Amino acid sequence: EPEVTQTPSHQVTQMGQEVILRCVPISNHLYFYWYRQILGQKVEFLVSFYNNEISEKSEIFDDQFSVERPDGSNFTLKIRSTKLEDSAMYFCASSGQGRNTEAFFGQGTRLTVV
Amino acid sequence: QKEVEQDPGPLSVPEGAIVSLNCTYSNSAFQYFMWYRQYSRKGPELLMYTYSSGNKEDGRFTAQVDKSSKYISLFIRDSQPSDSATYLCAMRAYNTDKLIFGTGTRLQVFP
Numbered sequence: 001e002p003e004v005t006q007t008p009s010h011q012v013t014q015m016g017q018e019v020i021l022r023c024v025p026i027s028n029h030l031y032f033y034w035y036r037q038i039l040g041q042k043v044e045f046l047v048s049f050y051n052n053e054i055s056e057k058s059e060i061f062d063d064q065f066s067v068e069r070p071d072g073s074n075f076t077l078k079i080r081s082t083k084l085e086d087s088a089m090y091f092c093a094s095s096g097q098g099r100n101t102e103a104f105f106g107q108g109t110r111l112t113v114v
Numbered sequence: 115q116k117e118v119e120q121d122p123g124p125l126s127v128p129e130g131a132i133v134s135l136n137c138t139y140s141n142s143a144f145q146y147f148m149w150y151r152q153y154s155r156k157g158p159e160l161l162m163y164t165y166s167s168g169n170k171e172d173g174r175f176t177a178q179v180d181k182s183s184k185y186i187s188l189f190i191r192d193s194q195p196s197d198s199a200t201y202l203c204a205m206r207a208y209n210t211d212k213l214i215f216g217t218g219t220r221l222q223v224f225p
Contacts, residue, residue: 031211042217105150
């Protein structure tokens with residue numbers, strides 16, 4: 001069964017460092033998303049990406065964050081200068097032919113900023 | 115009032131019980147409703163996806179949406195210990211990509 005794959009599963013970084021979280025969405029999907037979940041809190045929307053550009057972003061997704069689809073298979077989230085409060089699980093998701101189709105999530109990358 | 119409210123539980127039931135999980139919401143623009151299952155430190159796994167009001171059944175799972183009451187439910191029949199997880203409701207309005215999640219209800223099914 002096709003699935004969304006995320007790497008690494010766990011990343012530890014020092015405050016102020018840049019991190020790149022990687023995702024391989026389901027192959028025929030066209031919409032891509034990043035969500036995050038701070039420990040003990042709700043899953044929160046960060047950004048959606050369609051047709052090689054950001055479709056929508058939340059107020060959390062400030063200038064420190066960027067997304068890219070560098071080739072036909074990968075989708076990345078970059079955090080330029082990490083803060084302690086960026087520590088969270090980051091989930092990539094993808095959906096098919098339209099935004100109104102089901103979104104499938106990856107297993108997540110646990111980011112720990114020390 | 116929170117946009118999506120969900121009782122955090124935990125809900126503890128014996129194996130074989132019927133489980134009822136619920137969410138209420140305040141935004142009448144929500145039209146797409148989902149239930150996800152999340153095991154500890156894992157990603158949300160889609161269980162049910164419904165559009166607008168009505169019922170949908172898939173195996174032991176039934177999702178109900180009552181838009182007039184702004185209330186959605188997930189029923190699990192013949193619950194199994196492997197159903198022990200956190201269940202997240204999520205919903206979206208028509209012209210947005212953003213899923214709004216509930217806080218999740220932790221379910222424990224004991225043998």
